[in-house]
Amino acid sequence: MSAAVQAERLVLTALPDMPLVRAGDDLPALILAGVGRAGLRLEDGDVIAVASKIVAKAEGRTVELKGVAPSDRALRIATETGKDARIVELILRESREILRIREDLIIVEHRLGFVCANAGVDHSNVHEGQGLDGEWVLMLPEDPCRSARSLRERLQAESGASLGVLVVDSHGRAWRMGTVGMAIGLAGLPALLDLRGRPDLFGDKLQVTQVGLADELAAAASILMGQAAEGRPVIHVRGLPYPLREGSMEEVLRPMELDLFR
């Protein structure tokens, strides 16, 4: 028996030479072309991880600051944080609740249900490939799960393969420095792997019971994506050792009554 056959392998490939994405671009077509350039063919069980930034750009989620009128509340928080009041206004519009405020930092519960800094309103690299003058920011995709489902349908239709799609954003953590890739949208992929009640080798119930698979995969893809304008916004994943299934971000968002740190 060959050793290489026994070894379980997870292979992540950054699609090479992806172009800068503009509003209205056909993202599935760009991804399929990138898959071809990588010398790959999509197979059942493959996952495509996409940086939220290019999903948002394709969906035209850029906002020119000139047109944003800050509310009184935004002006107050701008003073408190030293942030641009127009950006604060956009953060407030994207948020359900403000959790913490510090200099240059507003931690919120995003309208999509997760906790993140500055509601994902991003000021860096917004111009790239957009042909935009003036001051612009980029919001997160309107509905990243809908974006993932739509991407998945096209990629599946064109390839004939059964796929998972993951939308990845970089988030900070409560007690650790540094951002890590996290899932903000997905389709055809479990967000959570439920091992509750599965006995271990000796019949004890497993203590660790639910695994944040989509977040682990987002973190893995993020290693290759790098940051900012490095042109590796789409990662192909092969060899996930779990079957794909329909999934939802609801699985991973902690219900308020289980939230001990708000």
Add this chain to the structure above:
Amino acid sequence: MSAAVQAERLVLTALPDMPLVRAGDDLPALILAGVGRAGLRLEDGDVIAVASKIVAKAEGRTVELKGVAPSDRALRIATETGKDARIVELILRESREILRIREDLIIVEHRLGFVCANAGVDHSNVHEGQGLDGEWVLMLPEDPCRSARSLRERLQAESGASLGVLVVDSHGRAWRMGTVGMAIGLAGLPALLDLRGRPDLFGDKLQVTQVGLADELAAAASILMGQAAEGRPVIHVRGLPYPLREGSMEEVLRPMELDLFR
């Protein structure tokens, strides 16, 4: 130019058929044998990610509950949480501070500096391959960075390659369900990738500035490790798109004055 040459690839391989680890086992030798079985040869820039559980087992960090005398404080918290008072006693010994207490859950700052549930004191699969009767639990390694350095020295000496070593544990998160693999010890690997002040394509300073690379890598490795007794406790990683360097867990542990959620 071949497309496959252009594509950046991160390849994670679970070392096959790793034996159950007992106290005193020669972990570097077991890992080198597993690398061979996988058909791999260690190369400069490779990273070996090891489940903290087998590091702890090799170091004899199993504790028999029979010999643990709970303090008054442990008895009080045991009543409050419904946990075994002897396990609570061990959790207290492993902790600097208790952050939250709920039924069957004690969230602490571990003596190693990170926030985690139940101080990593683990009740599942402790017997496996240990030849132990009675009730035992497993503590985290005494000093996971020391363990990583020691592993790295041996693996480098035997292979002649310049390597990184990562000790991986599964942790919960503040606002998300499910555990993910996180770094608790490392050697020869940056914990944090510092991109502060690096301009993006258009000269703006990057907003996202520090990347939790070791945690992203731990999460990636954790996908293949699975949970409990599945026999994939060591993952070989090739293709990390960043240079290795000396690293430390201090980089990633959030200083108290920057902790907004305690």
